Amino acid sequence: MARYTLIVGTRNWSSWSLRPYMALKATGAPFEVADIRLRQTDSPTTREQILKYSPAGKVPVLKVDEDGTVLTVWDSLAICETVAERHPEAGLWPKDPAARATARSYACEMHSGFPDVRDQLTLDFARSQEMPELRPETKTQIERILSAWDGALADYKGEFLFGNFSVADCMYAPVVSRFLTYGVETSAAVKAYMDRVMALPGMQEWRRCAQAEVDAGIV
Ligand SMILES: N[C@@H](CCC(=O)N[C@@H](CS)C(=O)NCC(=O)O)C(=O)O
Numbered sequence: 001m002a003r004y005t006l007i008v009g010t011r012n013w014s015s016w017s018l019r020p021y022m023a024l025k026a027t028g029a030p031f032e033v034a035d036i037r038l039r040q041t042d043s044p045t046t047r048e049q050i051l052k053y054s055p056a057g058k059v060p061v062l063k064v065d066e067d068g069t070v071l072t073v074w075d076s077l078a079i080c081e082t083v084a085e086r087h088p089e090a091g092l093w094p095k096d097p098a099a100r101a102t103a104r105s106y107a108c109e110m111h112s113g114f115p116d117v118r119d120q121l122t123l124d125f126a127r128s129q130e131m132p133e134l135r136p137e138t139k140t141q142i143e144r145i146l147s148a149w150d151g152a153l154a155d156y157k158g159e160f161l162f163g164n165f166s167v168a169d170c171m172y173a174p175v176v177s178r179f180l181t182y183g184v185e186t187s188a189a190v191k192a193y194m195d196r197v198m199a200l201p202g203m204q205e206w207r208r209c210a211q212a213e214v215d216a217g218i219v
Pocket residue numbers: 009013014015016017038046047050057058059060074075076077
């Protein structure tokens with residue numbers, strides 16, 4: 001059986017790392033996590049540490065060790081795709097082709113978009129935050145995310161965006177945390193969705209690790 005190691009950044013801050021972590025959790029497969037502290041400027045710097053695992057110099061990174069042959073996968077969406085492909089039993093993409101195409105659109109829209117949400121509502125997983133003065137672009141992006149979530153929840157009528165938990169939910173998991181910690185107002189359906197995401201064992205474990213970083217004064 002393949003041995004997985006997921007290399008992640010500081011849990012309280014690393015939104016990109018949370019996504020493949022949630023995908024791996026959904027498979028039920030065992031995996032190890034290697035934590036790298038972000039924003040380290042003293043040697044070994046964050047970049048020097050990450051470069052030991054991936055030439056791209058960014059986390060997350062997934063190592064797949066099959067009898068000593070090690071595959072390196074980097075970038076959160078590429079890792080989620082690889083995990084979904086290696087574990088079809090986890091149903092990380094909807095079976096229906098149209099639903100799958102839409103779920104992929106959601107995932108990619110998140111991956112390549114919403115820069116102002118990322119910039120103004122930075123991930124601080126374990127702590128409540130004051131809502132900053134939002135730029136018009138940020139407001140538009142928040143509205144787009146909320147209407148996309150409302151739309152999928154109404155269309156697919158499941159617990160998660162596309163019925164069962166999918167890569168789309170993984171990609172938005174950090175935004176769920178942000179909207180809760182910054183107190184973004186949502187519809188009742190979206191609030192219930194966010195609560196279901198936060199109740200997942202993977203999110204609870206991530207929260208425990210983020211809280212431990214806060215308690216240790218690392219973040
Ligand atoms: N598009 C990449 C972005 C990854 C990324 O920006 N990771 C940040 C941490 S959340 C990082 O590695 N920062 C370390 C650095 O830039 O030195 C992905 O989806 O994985």
